[in-house]
Amino acid sequence: MSKAAKGAGKKGAAGRNQTVVVSCVNLKGGVGKTAIAVNFAAYCGSKGLRTLLIDLDPQTNSTFSCMSPEKWEKHAKTKGTVADLLGVRQHTSAEGKAKTVESVIIKDVFPSVDLIPSHLDLFTIDLDLSSQVSRETRLRRAIRDVLDDYDIVVCDCPPNLTIPTQNALAASTHYLVPVSLDFLSSIGIALLLGRIKKLSDDLEIPLTNAGIVISRVGRKSYFRSQTAQSLKATFKGMVLSAQISERSAVAESAAKNISVFSTADHAAIDEFTALGDELLDKLGIKI
Numbered sequence: 001m002s003k004a005a006k007g008a009g010k011k012g013a014a015g016r017n018q019t020v021v022v023s024c025v026n027l028k029g030g031v032g033k034t035a036i037a038v039n040f041a042a043y044c045g046s047k048g049l050r051t052l053l054i055d056l057d058p059q060t061n062s063t064f065s066c067m068s069p070e071k072w073e074k075h076a077k078t079k080g081t082v083a084d085l086l087g088v089r090q091h092t093s094a095e096g097k098a099k100t101v102e103s104v105i106i107k108d109v110f111p112s113v114d115l116i117p118s119h120l121d122l123f124t125i126d127l128d129l130s131s132q133v134s135r136e137t138r139l140r141r142a143i144r145d146v147l148d149d150y151d152i153v154v155c156d157c158p159p160n161l162t163i164p165t166q167n168a169l170a171a172s173t174h175y176l177v178p179v180s181l182d183f184l185s186s187i188g189i190a191l192l193l194g195r196i197k198k199l200s201d202d203l204e205i206p207l208t209n210a211g212i213v214i215s216r217v218g219r220k221s222y223f224r225s226q227t228a229q230s231l232k233a234t235f236k237g238m239v240l241s242a243q244i245s246e247r248s249a250v251a252e253s254a255a256k257n258i259s260v261f262s263t264a265d266h267a268a269i270d271e272f273t274a275l276g277d278e279l280l281d282k283l284g285i286k287i
Contacts, residue, residue: 020283021153022210023168023175025196027188029159031180032215034061035250036275037156042259043276045112047287049151052105053115054139056082056164058122062156065254066109072117080104083119085142086167087135088128101142110259114150116143125163136203139167152285161195169199174208174283178244179231180216181224189235210282213275215244240282242275 024033034057041053055062063072075081080099087098101116109115121128129135147153155168169175175196177189189212200207212235214228232239244250249265260268280287 018173019147019150019153020174020285021147021155021172022279022283023155023157023165023172024178025157025161025165025169025175025192026159026177026179027161027192030216031159032178032244033057033159034065034156035254036176036178036213036215036244037154038062038065038254039250039260039272040276040279041113041154042110042261043272044152044154044280045110046261047276047280048112049285049287050149051113052143052146052150052153053109053113054082054143054153054155054168055116055118056122056139056168057118057156057158058120058125058164059158060118060120061254063115063117065257066113066115067106067117067257075106075117076119079106081117081119081121082139082164083121083125085116086122086125086129086138086164087132088119088121088125101146105146109257122158122164129163135163136166136199137170140171143171152283161192161199166199169196169207170203170205172205172207174210176210176279177212178215179212181214181218181227189231209238210279211240212238213240213242213244213279217243217245240275240278242271242278244271244275 024037026033037053041051044051053062053066080103082104084099085101085104104116106115106117155172157165157168177192179189193209196207212231214231218224247265247268249260249263249268253260253263260272263269
């Protein structure tokens with residue numbers, strides 16, 4: 001664990017600091033999960049934290065925010081992806097050999113940030129693993145041997161609570177809920193929190209809510225203002241102060257396989273910096 005994160009996280013069974021693992025989750029897509037996961041990981045790396053970004057969304061948006069489709073395709077064929085770690089793809093190869101986490105990890109996609117890429121095979125994972133035991137904890141077991149190499153792990157989850165998200169949460173110490181200021185995005189938060197608590201109880205894994213972050217903020221309107229006030233009133237103390245606006249720089253940086261911190265959009269950089277600072281404080285990581 002790096003000196004930058006000394007004293008971070010919770011104490012493990014051996015008395016040493018436990019690596020913080022945070023999942024970005026919501027039941028609805030289009031709320032900014034990927035942008036937050038990717039750029040928070042990049043922010044952590046920029047602060048000297050050894051960071052692992054895990055893409056568990058079959059849409060592979062986090063993966064393609066960090067690397068080109070051509071590079072991903074070559075890596076997926078030769079080294080593997082998160083689908084291999086979850087046991088989805090073993091039956092598709094002639095050899096049937098399981099990939100190791102060391103093979104799957106792509107080093108330094110951003111400074112001090114490594115990546116476990118996703119794969120389209122995750123779209124059918126619930127069918128593929130329907131009869132498998134302990135399917136919710138495969139990721140936790142797969143990354144166990146490399147956790148000490150990292151100060152923080154950031155998981156980008158699909159917009160549901162299927163097996164990929166369950167695996168992310170089962171491996172996590174914390175979770176973050178990005179939400180946009182629309183009715184459908186905010187209405188499911190109570191349901192999401194309840195389901196996560198049930199999963200946490202069922203798997204006997206303590207999970208801490210790191211907060212709700214308002215994302216993809218557009219032009220001011222009465223409805224959005226009311227939605228924001230309602231969120232803060234309903235989920236007292238959970239809504240973070242930092243907010244992320246809808247900006248072209250975010251999409252453009254993803255298309256160029258860079259973080260917002262490598263762009264010239266100072267407003268976007270300031271927003272993600274504020275979020276990074278606040279979130280690290282919530283996670284108990286001192287830089």
